[in-house]
Amino acid sequence: MTIVEFLEARLAEDEAVAREAITPDRPGTHWEWESTADDDDPESPRWLRTVEEFPTTSGVGDLPGFPLGYDCKAEPSPAMDHIARHDPARILREIAAKRSVIGKYLWADRVREQMEEDDDDVKWEWIFKSEALVEVLRALSCIYSDHPDYQKEWAL
Numbered sequence: 001m002t003i004v005e006f007l008e009a010r011l012a013e014d015e016a017v018a019r020e021a022i023t024p025d026r027p028g029t030h031w032e033w034e035s036t037a038d039d040d041d042p043e044s045p046r047w048l049r050t051v052e053e054f055p056t057t058s059g060v061g062d063l064p065g066f067p068l069g070y071d072c073k074a075e076p077s078p079a080m081d082h083i084a085r086h087d088p089a090r091i092l093r094e095i096a097a098k099r100s101v102i103g104k105y106l107w108a109d110r111v112r113e114q115m116e117e118d119d120d121d122v123k124w125e126w127i128f129k130s131e132a133l134v135e136v137l138r139a140l141s142c143i144y145s146d147h148p149d150y151q152k153e154w155a156l
Contacts, residue, residue, distance in 0.1 A: 003137050003154055004102055010144045011095050018091040029089035048084060098140055105133035 001009075022029055030051035112126035141154040 003141055015095050018088040021088045031084045031087035108133055
């Protein structure tokens with residue numbers, strides 16, 4: 001398995017999980033914690049909700065964000081903030097950015113392979129670009145270093 005194949009497989013898994021969190025009964029992709037009662041009351045429940053509101057045709061107005069989870073603490077914990085910060089929208093943006101990096105590497109590598117043998121200066125420029133992008137791919141692969149398909153030679 002190449003590093004590109006490894007990363008593409010991990011990104012596909014991440015995308016599937018993020019998209020699974022966006023179901024017809026929970027269509028929002030941006031999440032936030034919201035108090036449901038008095039913010040000064042430590043027993044006041046907090047809900048993880050979608051930020052998006054959903055229009056209705058019934059004349060009642062927009063539906064508020066859909067509840068996704070519940071925590072009985074009024075003060076957001078670091079774990080709660082982490083969950084809301086890594087909502088499906090952010091994960092999907094990260095996946096798109098990582099796929100863009102992979103695409104740039106594949107493009108630079110193709111160009112390098114097609115270079116004329118007698119054009120050493122230009123060829124070396126593309127070798128450098130391709131190798132620099134390999135280092136970026138290695139850095140991205142470290143995110144998944146706990147995966148059984150991860151290869152130790154990709155470590156930084």
